[in-house]
Amino acid sequence: MEDLGLLIIRLAIGLTFMGHGAQKLFGWFGGPGPVGFGEWLGTIGIKAGGKTWAILAGLFELVGGLLFSTGVLTWFGAILIIIVMIDAIFTVHGKNGFWLTEGGFEYNFILIAVALGVALIGPGNYVLIYKM
Known part of the structure; x- marks a missing residue:
């Protein structure tokens, strides 16, 4: 079930970033x-x-999302996603405080945490290319 959970997280985050x-x-x-x-x-x-x-x-966003969603070089995809989110915090959302209701960086923070968490855990066993 852990592998399925990681796949769901990777697909939701990765495909969304690919779309952006x-x-x-x-x-x-x-x-x-x-x-x-x-x-x-x-x-x-x-x-x-x-x-x-x-x-x-x-x-x-496109490459980071592709790597993250497929589980190929997940750590590198996560880094690309995290860089974009840190940039969004510094250029747009940070001045508005934390909460999303005020235009803050709450959502960016959560995406950074999820991307970092998956990068540290690993992509699980459901990946595009067989893991050794």
Whole structure:
């Protein structure tokens, strides 16, 4: 049952991050694409290289989510997810305090904890590539 639990956690987090990455990179799922997200970054004070930062954020989310959900290099996928969440805290949510109801970083904190926890435990036995 532990392996099934880890699979459910990995799929929920990983596929969600893949979707967010696709929103930023390709404009899928109602996302803004790299130009739109880059312009939004400008509105929060990241003026220089907005499109480049948008592409990097999208790649971190897409690749991190893919690795995390498949259980391949789960630890590296978790690192990419954690980096994006720390960035979201410092650039957007941190100034609003902890609670999500005030726009705070509560959700980012939980995602960091889950990603770190799975990275430390390991992906379980349900992975895309057989574990040795």
